[in-house]
Amino acid sequence: MSTPASRHHKRPRGEGQWALGYREPLNKNEENKKNDDGLNVRQRIIDIYSKGGFDSIDPADLRGRMRWYGLYTQRKPGIDGGKTAILEPEELDDRYFMLRVRIDGGQLDLRQLRAIADISNLYGRGTADLTDRQNIQLHWIEIESVPDIWERLEAVGLSTTEACGDTPRVILGCPLAGIDTDEVIDATEQIQEVYDRFIGDPAFSNLPRKFKTAISGCPAHCTVHEINDVAFVGVELPGGEKGYDLWVGGGLSTNPMFGKRIGVFVRPDQVGEVWAGVAGIFRDYGYRRLRHRARIKFLVNDWGPEKFREVLETEYLKEPLPDGPAPAQPRGSRRDHVGVFPQQDGNFYVGFAPRVGRLDGDKLHLVADIAERHGSGRVRTTVEQKMVILDVAPDRVESLVAELEANDLQVNPSTFRRQTMACTGIEYCKLAIVETKATASDLVDELERRLPGFQEPLTINVNGCPNSCARIQVADIGLKGQLVVDDNGDQVEGFQIHLGGSLGVNSGFGRKVRGLKTTAAALPDYVERVVTHYDTQKKEGESFAD
Numbered sequence: 001m002s003t004p005a006s007r008h009h010k011r012p013r014g015e016g017q018w019a020l021g022y023r024e025p026l027n028k029n030e031e032n033k034k035n036d037d038g039l040n041v042r043q044r045i046i047d048i049y050s051k052g053g054f055d056s057i058d059p060a061d062l063r064g065r066m067r068w069y070g071l072y073t074q075r076k077p078g079i080d081g082g083k084t085a086i087l088e089p090e091e092l093d094d095r096y097f098m099l100r101v102r103i104d105g106g107q108l109d110l111r112q113l114r115a116i117a118d119i120s121n122l123y124g125r126g127t128a129d130l131t132d133r134q135n136i137q138l139h140w141i142e143i144e145s146v147p148d149i150w151e152r153l154e155a156v157g158l159s160t161t162e163a164c165g166d167t168p169r170v171i172l173g174c175p176l177a178g179i180d181t182d183e184v185i186d187a188t189e190q191i192q193e194v195y196d197r198f199i200g201d202p203a204f205s206n207l208p209r210k211f212k213t214a215i216s217g218c219p220a221h222c223t224v225h226e227i228n229d230v231a232f233v234g235v236e237l238p239g240g241e242k243g244y245d246l247w248v249g250g251g252l253s254t255n256p257m258f259g260k261r262i263g264v265f266v267r268p269d270q271v272g273e274v275w276a277g278v279a280g281i282f283r284d285y286g287y288r289r290l291r292h293r294a295r296i297k298f299l300v301n302d303w304g305p306e307k308f309r310e311v312l313e314t315e316y317l318k319e320p321l322p323d324g325p326a327p328a329q330p331r332g333s334r335r336d337h338v339g340v341f342p343q344q345d346g347n348f349y350v351g352f353a354p355r356v357g358r359l360d361g362d363k364l365h366l367v368a369d370i371a372e373r374h375g376s377g378r379v380r381t382t383v384e385q386k387m388v389i390l391d392v393a394p395d396r397v398e399s400l401v402a403e404l405e406a407n408d409l410q411v412n413p414s415t416f417r418r419q420t421m422a423c424t425g426i427e428y429c430k431l432a433i434v435e436t437k438a439t440a441s442d443l444v445d446e447l448e449r450r451l452p453g454f455q456e457p458l459t460i461n462v463n464g465c466p467n468s469c470a471r472i473q474v475a476d477i478g479l480k481g482q483l484v485v486d487d488n489g490d491q492v493e494g495f496q497i498h499l500g501g502s503l504g505v506n507s508g509f510g511r512k513v514r515g516l517k518t519t520a521a522a523l524p525d526y527v528e529r530v531v532t533h534y535d536t537q538k539k540e541g542e543s544f545a546d
């Protein structure tokens with residue numbers, strides 16, 4: 001890669017952009033990455049750490065490079081949220097790991113699903129959480145078992161490579177790619193190409209921060225392209241040619257931004273090169289000095305889409321891309337795929353809602369068995385912490401739905417069950433301030449009991465800290481975990497409220513209502529009041545965000 005430093009004025013205090021000559025690491029994370037590529041930790045895990053145990057792990061690997069293979073130490077049980085910010089990282093570290101299995105495009109066959117279920121039961125105390133990026137996360141993993149886990153995963157074509165870390169994370173794809181009756185384009189091959197060519201490639205294993213990709217032709221826009229670092233969104237040219245509209249620079253966290261259209265049409269056979277160009281720009285021009293400014297959204301925001309396009313075309317692709325159209329508006333007001341719907345081939349797909357994304361090893365086996373009994377060999381995960389079983393013959397649908405529902409895997413859930421998401425929270429996450437999964441699950445139960453007839457689309461996203469893993473800013477009701485003071489003057493778990501966030505036609509971030517907080521205990525009362533107010537005051541066709 002040529003270094004175009006000579007063409008740019010070098011400022012005395014840079015942002016740590018490699019392409020402008022700032023190659024010296026400017027913080028500890030960058031130093032660690034320079035000292036040794038995160039990908040190299042794999043061999044040490046196999047040769048040294050899995051044999052020597054937890055205490056043999058080099059601290060720079062433990063808190064840094066392990067992430068390149070989806071491994072994070074989980075939170076030591078019993079440390080409350082008030083201590084999160086004041087304890088040293090090692091005081092929060094448990095001797096067990098969370099392990100994230102990447103499921104690119106959310107695509108699983110039954111062998112793969114059963115392999116994850118077996119690993120969960122053998123090594124993860126039965127834990128298995130669906131994430132809002134189509135992954136499955138296991139907990140309680142000991143370093144000694146990691147090589148065996150990898151063998152089991154790799155035997156069925158799965159991996160944990162670059163599931164976390166400053167890397168290209170799992171590639172989101174529509175769970176219905178290739179079967180949706182209205183799909184714009186089937187992105188399966190493009191997801192596979194980017195995965196095969198670039199995941200685990202040292203050329204992209206030291207990015208300034210995480211890099212999230214979505215490639216999809218879903219008419220419901222289910223991969224939330226607006227909030228990915230790079231997204232290829234299916235479009236059709238007036239003459240009928242199909243390809244993608246390129247979006248770059250979306251992301252939530254503490255400084256949320258929507259991705260911007262770069263304005264180009266990308267043919268399917270160009271997706272790999274364009275992806276590498278965008279990731280290359282991020283690697284070379286991304287800001288590395290301050291971690292909290294290191295996502296590509298800050299660069300895109302400073303450059304603007306025109307300059308981004310020019311650099312992409314001239315320095316990386318060496319050819320111009322044609323202008324292209326914007327994507328059509330999303331189909332419907334829900335982006336999940338819950339329910340029973342026809343496929344292109346006359347079969348049906350069945351999407352179901354586990355409770356706030358929480359499953360376990362036995363349930364994963366059960367899903368595989370139910371799918372198999374009904375003639376299906378393919379299961380999908382969604383970006384809403386849901387699952388979909390594909391290829392069900394018309395005369396098998398009723399029995400499959402009945403079996404799922406009998407096991408609390410709801411195909412016709414209430415709005416609250418369907419549209420409430422929760423991040424990992426204090427149970428396992430070292431950054432968490434409050435509990436999330438159980439709180440959200442109880443909230444769903446309470447709201448179902450108190451507001452049984454409520455059917456409108458309404459998203460409730462529960463986060464354990466300001467990091468927005470569960471996308472609080474784009475939820476109708478976003479709940480950001482923090483400590484609050486209750487009526488007795490005690491500090492207790494609670495939430496800052498964001499209201500009215502949305503994606504799609506009227507994309508907007510939820511408004512942080514100043515001073516509007518609730519204790520976790522009062523959360524059902526609060527949400528009930530807000531929902532009832534909306535339900536009784538709304539005008540014809542008015543959504544919650546309106």
Ligand code: SF4
Pocket residue numbers: 423424425426429430431432433463464465466467468469470
């Ligand atoms: Fe952890 Fe915060 Fe992310 Fe929740 S939002 S998983 S608490 S970092």
